[in-house]
Amino acid sequence: MNTPIDFYFDFTSPYGYLMSEKIDDLAARFERKVRWHPILLGVVFKVTGSHPPVTTPLKGPYILRDFQRSARFLGVPFRHPDCFPIPTQSACRAYYWLHERDCALSRRFAHAAYRALFVEGRDISAPETVVEIAAELGVTPVELTSALASTELRERLQAACNQAIERGVFGSPFVIIDDEPFFGVDRLPQIEQWLTTGGF
């Protein structure tokens, strides 16, 4: 069995969303599984000294245009949300809580949360919205609501961010294949080439 591919992302990252719609199918063509790792770019940016690119002069207006164009180029539905960027602690914590219970369900939740933000324009920073999205997938609201506030889950997310930083993750999306790192959804052609040839 081939080593799984690691996929790091922040739920508020549009390029992360675009990658989330592509990476599983691409990996499957090469008989690879993908491990998803939602993280907080805010934690990563403390290490790199970076800021959300959308707040950077000149780059901000460009990137808003590029989100839309890249989505059209990749054939992924996308509508830029009014709420952006947003904190994604609750979405991440819900993901890890679900992941320990049902791996497949956590993947469906991640897709649903991303699409809620980038297709339906729902503000997934609110814990209530995150619980609502999970409930639509059959998760009991009361259990998840109480879990979201737990110290254990906070620490689980913090550990995920630290582990990402240790592996060199500095942005979203970030894909690691057999220790080879790829940053950005625009690395999809290189990822495909890498999977095809085993390195180049």
Add this chain to the structure above:
Amino acid sequence: MNTPIDFYFDFTSPYGYLMSEKIDDLAARFERKVRWHPILLGVVFKVTGSHPPVTTPLKGPYILRDFQRSARFLGVPFRHPDCFPIPTQSACRAYYWLHERDCALSRRFAHAAYRALFVEGRDISAPETVVEIAAELGVTPVELTSALASTELRERLQAACNQAIERGVFGSPFVIIDDEPFFGVDRLPQIEQWLTTGGF
């Protein structure tokens, strides 16, 4: 006649170099000319508040690896120079001085300067090296040497940087096709699609 494509770059930008080896041929397939505009990222970064990505924690080591991998992916010869990043005022000024005299020669000079840095590892920050590279193309050293120190040429480069900033350029390479901006050599597939379809 189709509108020319604008190509902004800094001579110390590896991704700019990779684009320089691709953009003319790609444009020619769509009966487009390319106008080359060397600029100083240092001037642009004062507006954006950015720093050379190679100095950013976590991103720095990644990007050094990505330069090499992207070059292999695109089939462009590349050797990361010991001198990096470097100031490129002299190379830019020489380009604009040549451009006013002989457009085709300035293009050959730009290729030669880029390859001197990213294939041969020559330090093109030194005015003497820039003059040497131009001399290899038949340019009289004494004339160019005196031009490089002129106020007129300093102002010409400053104007080029200001014009780039006015058009929204925040990095290298930056390509503008009919007012549509594309940042990064990884936008080549989108550029090709844009040229094929007239927008998407």
